[in-house]
Amino acid sequence: MSPALDDADQSFMQLLRAQPDATIAGLCQAAGVTATAVRQRLSRLQSLGLVTRVTIRTGRGRPFHQYQLTNAGHRVLGDNYAELALLLWDSVRQIEDPAIRNEVLGRIRNRLAARYGGGGSGSTLEQRMTALQQSLSEQGFQMEVGSRDGLPLLRERHCPYHELAQADAGICDLEQQVYEAVLGVPLVLTQCCRQGQGICEFQPQITPLQ
Structure with missing residues (x-):
């Protein structure tokens, strides 16, 4: 960004x-x-x-x-890539063969996970989430780590894919999958900028003891 x-x-x-x-x-x-x-x-x-x-x-x-x-x-x-990004994303989503489409989306997910998760790791979920937040912040994302009910959560103050998300909620699914791959746990998108809630909030689907 x-x-x-x-x-x-x-x-x-x-x-x-x-x-x-x-x-x-x-x-x-x-x-x-x-x-x-x-x-x-x-x-x-x-x-x-x-x-x-x-x-x-x-x-x-x-x-x-x-x-x-x-x-x-x-x-x-020269950063005027919004239209190109929309066209590329639309082209991927229109691939008719589901296996090929999923393969392409999987490669995009893995590349993004490698990029954002390469800054470090941790033995606890909170440590991994903090490392991810720091990596994303370096890329210009407005991210913070919070907590609720004894669990850490990732809070995004500004959607980095606003135009794409307005056109297709699939980009939100991809972003969630990227964060899940980096953190190693399933997440729930409890709030979403696309739905007018002002932030995107990702909460882990685990109990505090896990």
Whole structure:
């Protein structure tokens, strides 16, 4: 998922893309703002991993800095995949042969489980859930671990597949299967953004003693 950027961030990054070796002075001139404003914007984008600073040394003069978009920054500017994702998901769901369709969906589930579950594991469900929450948060998901009736639960504050979910609830089933594969326990989706409840909440189908 992409980091939250406002219009000013996007415009500033467009300037950086147009000036691959931008300096503070050059950005001030291009944006028509003060050096302080430019430095604040650069600092914010650097903290998000979207901009990097390169130190240039020439002869005996003082070194100076140039600023460039990172690969992540370039991806964000080109991050307009919603329509493509909808088309790809629809194509998968329309595969007529159930065995082939399930095979494709299974591969997607396994790839996602490997991606989100690769950050660590734990001997208890709560430890595994915390590791999953941390992995998802690093991907930009708004996740937290809570508890109810002595059991940990996973709470998602913003649906990462909003447009897909509005078109087809099957993506919710896939997401649940991914989390089940990572955690090693069956889950129940007790609340769902798609149903207007504001959050998605996944609760394990086990007793506290298990």
